Amino acid sequence: MIQFVDVVKSFGAQRVLDRVNLTINSGKTTVVAGPSGQGKSVTLKLILGLLKPDSGKVLIDGQDISKMRSRELNRIRTKFGVMFQGVALLDSLSVYENVALPLEERTRFSSAEIKEKVLAVLAELGLGGHENKYPAQLSGGMKKRVGLARALMLHPEIMLFDEPTTGLDPQKSMEIYQLFAKTQKQFGYTSIIVSHDIPKIFNLADQVILVNKGKFTIFDSPEDIQQSEVPEIQAFVKNTMGDIYLSREME
Amino acid sequence: MVIRYFEKIGNNTLYHLEDLGRMAGFLAQSFIGAFKRPFRFSAFIRQIRIIGADSFWVIFFTAAFTGMVLGLQGYYTLRKFGSEGALGSAVALTLIRELGPVLTGLMVTGRAGSAMCAEIGIMRNTEQIDALECMAIDPFRYLVTPKFLATLVSIPILSLIFIVVGIFGGYVAGCGLLGVNPGAYFSGMAQSVVNQDINMGIVKSLVFAVLIVWICAGRGYFVNSIRGAGFGAEGVSHVTTQAVVLSSISILVWDYLITAIML
Numbered sequence: 001m002i003q004f005v006d007v008v009k010s011f012g013a014q015r016v017l018d019r020v021n022l023t024i025n026s027g028k029t030t031v032v033a034g035p036s037g038q039g040k041s042v043t044l045k046l047i048l049g050l051l052k053p054d055s056g057k058v059l060i061d062g063q064d065i066s067k068m069r070s071r072e073l074n075r076i077r078t079k080f081g082v083m084f085q086g087v088a089l090l091d092s093l094s095v096y097e098n099v100a101l102p103l104e105e106r107t108r109f110s111s112a113e114i115k116e117k118v119l120a121v122l123a124e125l126g127l128g129g130h131e132n133k134y135p136a137q138l139s140g141g142m143k144k145r146v147g148l149a150r151a152l153m154l155h156p157e158i159m160l161f162d163e164p165t166t167g168l169d170p171q172k173s174m175e176i177y178q179l180f181a182k183t184q185k186q187f188g189y190t191s192i193i194v195s196h197d198i199p200k201i202f203n204l205a206d207q208v209i210l211v212n213k214g215k216f217t218i219f220d221s222p223e224d225i226q227q228s229e230v231p232e233i234q235a236f237v238k239n240t241m242g243d244i245y246l247s248r249e250m251e
Numbered sequence: 252m253v254i255r256y257f258e259k260i261g262n263n264t265l266y267h268l269e270d271l272g273r274m275a276g277f278l279a280q281s282f283i284g285a286f287k288r289p290f291r292f293s294a295f296i297r298q299i300r301i302i303g304a305d306s307f308w309v310i311f312f313t314a315a316f317t318g319m320v321l322g323l324q325g326y327y328t329l330r331k332f333g334s335e336g337a338l339g340s341a342v343a344l345t346l347i348r349e350l351g352p353v354l355t356g357l358m359v360t361g362r363a364g365s366a367m368c369a370e371i372g373i374m375r376n377t378e379q380i381d382a383l384e385c386m387a388i389d390p391f392r393y394l395v396t397p398k399f400l401a402t403l404v405s406i407p408i409l410s411l412i413f414i415v416v417g418i419f420g421g422y423v424a425g426c427g428l429l430g431v432n433p434g435a436y437f438s439g440m441a442q443s444v445v446n447q448d449i450n451m452g453i454v455k456s457l458v459f460a461v462l463i464v465w466i467c468a469g470r471g472y473f474v475n476s477i478r479g480a481g482f483g484a485e486g487v488s489h490v491t492t493q494a495v496v497l498s499s500i501s502i503l504v505w506d507y508l509i510t511a512i513m514l
Contacts, residue, residue, distance in 0.1 A: 050381060077385060084378045086378055090374075090383075105393070
């Protein structure tokens, strides 16, 4: 379980998160949405311990990671798998080397065992035969799948996706979403997705967090968002979720 | 007006203290990384190739022509005092104590240090370093330590190559072109070079190796924290230039300090 307790985070004079509280239950999919520059990626970085809150607590399974030393933090991070907005594959390594990296660095598997596991995951995600290519030789959708393969190698309990479909066409986006649903069913991880791809992304959500002006508004279902009476959320609904019906008609 | 002036001084002082602290932590973490498992032996060997072996020809030609210039200049200066026989000693001592380590350091800074800074800076900008942290992989041990150790091994060896090639460059100019007695050239060298000269050369090359990795890799690692560096490609370009300039000046400053201490 992930919890934020009265978390405050500022950059200079700008208060990005203002005493926010949050609970994300295990095994569920939480979508973090909201206008740009409102603190969505900051929320992910706080969960990962890449940023520390100015005050408040960030609890992962009851442990406050904001006060942890790097060794303890690394132990907690073994629970996480992350897919960055730009995928963040190591561009000097091949697809195989990127996916094998977590196993080589963090486990004691033999080279033969690592090879077997990596090739199996690559085949599962439709990347068989591409293991010797380098990130610069891959399409956007393939890079995302390699990023997902790398993140899944150590069977994480929590997966964080930062804008996972940015730069992909609608068909590729849909493929990635189907892959999320499939791998979540297979590995049973808790999923946190930061996305602008509204309303499509809501199809995956068990819970939606809208981030706006430093505050979180939490909804138990995407439908609840439409019924909100908060003016900012109504405006957000009008600008984004109004497309739900158009989208369904088009489909 | 006056308050603003003092505020500016205070802000600058705080920024530089923070930067120094960050860089000190970087140096310590890079050093500690050498003792953390798993050891990245293959990465270390690869870096020796990139930093050391690939710099061979740059060092060779720089050393050959530096030695030849020393031979020419030394001959015409020493001839005024009738001491052409001391040419070998003059060339060898200049190369061992000063020019070998210093020019090797400067050449490696320009060739490998700049590449190191740009590579790490781009990795920082494209979230590759964040990705390593998220996989609980220590970026210092994974990225910086192999470069650090490879530079510590490569620079003394390259300095040695520089000195040997430079001495032969001096021999070609002094003995081959200007007629200095080859026996006098080498015997004078054997008599005048003592252990202290060699120790000074080794100490300098090790200190310069630390300076190069510390400054070049460190600037790249903190590319987004450096005030006024800009963002993206511009930030990396700015920081790489800054790293090469700072590293080169530091080599010359530390050359003076080590000479003053060890003479």
